[in-house]
Amino acid sequence: MAGHSILILSNRVPFPLNDGGSLAMYRMIEGYFKAGWDVFLFSMNTSRHFVPPDTLPPLFRQIRLETFDINTDVKVVPTVKNFLLSRKPNHADRFYSKDFETRLRQIIASFKPDIIQLESIYLASYIDTVRQACNAHLAIRLHNIEFQIWERLSEETSTGFRKFYLRDLAARIRRFEMDAWERADILLPITGVDANLVKQHVPEAEIMVVPYGFEISQTSAGMNGVWSAYHLGAMDWVPNAEAVSWFIEEVWPGVHEQKPGFHFYFAGRNMPYSFQKYNGNGVTCMGEVADAAEFIADKNILVVPLRSGGGVRIKILEAMAAGKLVISTAVGMQGIDEAIPGKHYLQADTVNEFREKLLWCLDNQTEAASVAQSGAVMVREGYDETKIMNSLVKQMSAFITQKETAARKTRR
Incomplete structure (x- = not known):
């Protein structure tokens, strides 16, 4: 060849x-x-x-x-x-x-x-x-x-x-x-x-x-540290920017009210300065990070609130391979045909569904970690x-x- x-x-x-x-x-x-x-x-x-x-x-x-x-x-x-x-x-x-x-x-x-x-x-x-x-x-x-x-x-x-x-x-x-x-x-x-x-x-x-x-030998699975959520993606891509804004403005207030110690971090290339306004109330804008693996290492939940887009979200596969729990819209999971909601990830498409899934994770950490582990196995076997x-x-x-x-x- x-x-x-x-x-x-x-x-x-x-x-x-x-x-x-x-x-x-x-x-x-x-x-x-x-x-x-x-x-x-x-x-x-x-x-x-x-x-x-x-x-x-x-x-x-x-x-x-x-x-x-x-x-x-x-x-x-x-x-x-x-x-x-x-x-x-x-x-x-x-x-x-x-x-x-x-x-x-x-x-x-x-x-x-x-x-x-x-x-x-x-x-x-x-x-x-x-x-x-x-x-x-x-x-x-x-x-x-x-x-x-x-x-x-x-x-x-x-x-x-x-x-x-x-x-x-x-x-x-x-x-x-x-x-x-x-x-x-x-x-x-x-x-x-x-x-x-x-x-x-x-x-x-x-x-x-x-x-x-992925180079499967380099993937590692497991939950780490205090439970927190994150989003990582290029912020000059319109669907990402709109998704993060929607999540922080519509979903997060209800979550923060019930779990004030729970934090959400978001980062990405070409972060608009206007997103600094979201800092506070458990939200941290990290801007562009030099090392994505280091950024996600101590966080356990990837939030993917995409409502438009296509292809496949590589960051989802990376998160699963690293043993993170993914909460995503159906649009966000498009293209990852093997993934079954409730088994490999949690699906949420509305404000209430995102809030419910996040709160469930925090109250049922053992079960949530099991879903994350199933996602990691799926990625290792198929990618x-x-x-x-x-x-x-x-x-x-x-x-x-x-x-x-x-x-x-x-x-x-």
Whole structure:
């Protein structure tokens, strides 16, 4: 299986490893490298998530890596022009650069990859460039079904221009996303739920489901310290920000009133300054934390009050693997098909349900710990990184061989 080459394009440098997207990209890059593939990562180093290249871990020195500085800030004039004059989602326009496109052509010409993999649907603007530059097979990683996220956000927005804009944006993303699905050679969703949705719209798509995986030997399970709750996630992602605000404003007061010694901590990348207002009454805003594992080590309950989103919440799997008890909405658990509410996690979708589940945990710690332990066993059995990547590499290699064989027959 060794000897194949892959060029991975990402819309941000997958580091530090403190959010689900970075973790998922890093694990797959690592998996290809361990399988003996020649890996080239061409990564946008964005103004929003800029990472000094000299701070990257050893893996990035073992593969071929090139970063490309790009300003992806949301700006008023380009956003208005996009809304009025374009059918593309603004997200795609923000990640398009002629200079990036030129350098991409040069890399393809010199590297000659067997596979080119896009780590974001918003990089689909470069599909024509890839097709013109080479005959490599094009794969797209589906971290989420993006249009689902924005449709849910528009549904939850009551009235006014914001609702109109979100509805329009969701429709643009849907068209853009489905067009990319149809043009790709291989689609790599993270969940079976997402794979089924894609199949409904593109029945002929070549799909390989690739869940997020762990180095199982490095996971550890168990409750620690005084019982407290936490949320950890990128706070520049709208569903996370809205979920945390809803939980603190609607759910927490009733919990704090009955259990004043119980605390809730939340942290994440690009924490808006406005969230400092929530400090107090048992709530602590930690901002961005350098070490996610250290942050969660002395906390026992992960709260996931998501009401929109897609894909799979990698932080949930990490929490389960570490023996934490997860209390989540049905949306938050989307994609973790094996998880059974009441057995592997606790499900809560309303204010009262969240309050009841949290209070039950504090009053029934032995039973709550048992649920957490069941979740840990489920993750260890179903999300072994080595098995997942071995399966993907085998499928990818077979796909390449099949296409090469068909091409040789055609030339005859």
